[in-house]
Amino acid sequence: MGLREIFFPPKRDFVKMLKEQAEKTAEGMQALQEYVSDPNPERDKKVVRLEDEADEMRRILIEELNLSFVTPFDREDIYALSRAIDDMIDYAKSTVEEMNLFEAKSNEHLQRMAEGLCEAAQEIASAIPLITTHPNVCQQHIVRAKKAENFVEHRYREALAELFKIDDVKEILKLREIYRHLSNAADRGDEAADIIGDIVVKMT
Numbered sequence: 001m002g003l004r005e006i007f008f009p010p011k012r013d014f015v016k017m018l019k020e021q022a023e024k025t026a027e028g029m030q031a032l033q034e035y036v037s038d039p040n041p042e043r044d045k046k047v048v049r050l051e052d053e054a055d056e057m058r059r060i061l062i063e064e065l066n067l068s069f070v071t072p073f074d075r076e077d078i079y080a081l082s083r084a085i086d087d088m089i090d091y092a093k094s095t096v097e098e099m100n101l102f103e104a105k106s107n108e109h110l111q112r113m114a115e116g117l118c119e120a121a122q123e124i125a126s127a128i129p130l131i132t133t134h135p136n137v138c139q140q141h142i143v144r145a146k147k148a149e150n151f152v153e154h155r156y157r158e159a160l161a162e163l164f165k166i167d168d169v170k171e172i173l174k175l176r177e178i179y180r181h182l183s184n185a186a187d188r189g190d191e192a193a194d195i196i197g198d199i200v201v202k203m204t
Helices: 003-007 014-037 041-067 075-101 108-130 135-163 169-203
Strands: none
Touching: 014 041, 014 075, 014 108, 041 075, 075 108, 075 169, 108 135, 108 169, 135 169
16 A cells, blocks of 8 residues: 555545445345246346345445545444345345245245335435435435335234144245245344434434
C-alpha cells in the first residue's frame, strides 16, 4: 500500500454493495418461487447458481469492509445486514436441495411461502439504497418487508397444521424440514428489515 492509499484511502460504496447483494437475493427468491411452482432441473440449477453468486458478493463485501477505515454507518451493521441477506438465499438453496433429495412434491403451501419470501426480499432490496437519502420511504419498505414475513409465518403454521393431519410419518418429516427452511428464510428477512430500521434510527 502506497502513501496515497494510506492518507487518501479509496471510498467504498457499501450501500451500493449491500443493494446489489440484496437484489441478487431477491433474484434468488424469484427463482425459488419459479422452482416450487414447477420443479425441474433447470430451475434447480438457477437457484444454486444465484446462491453461489450471492456468496461471492458477500465475500467481496466483507473483504472490502476489512480494508476500509470509513463506512457510511456502523461496520457491525453492515456485516450483520449482509449476513442476514445471505442467509435468506442460503435457505432458498437448502429448500431446493432437500426437495430434490427427499423427492418431495411441491404444494400450495410451499408456493405461497415462496411468494411471500419473494416479496420480502424485493422490499429489502428497495429499502437499502434509501437508508441515507430517503429514510421515511425506506421505513415504508421495511414495514412491507415485515408484513411479507408475517404472511410467510402464517402460511408456515397453516402448512404444519395440515401436515399433521396425515398418517404418513415419512411425508411429515420431509415436508416439515422443507417448511422450516422457508420459515427460517423469513426470519432472516425480518432480521434484515430490523437492522435497516436500526440504521435509519441511528442516522436520523
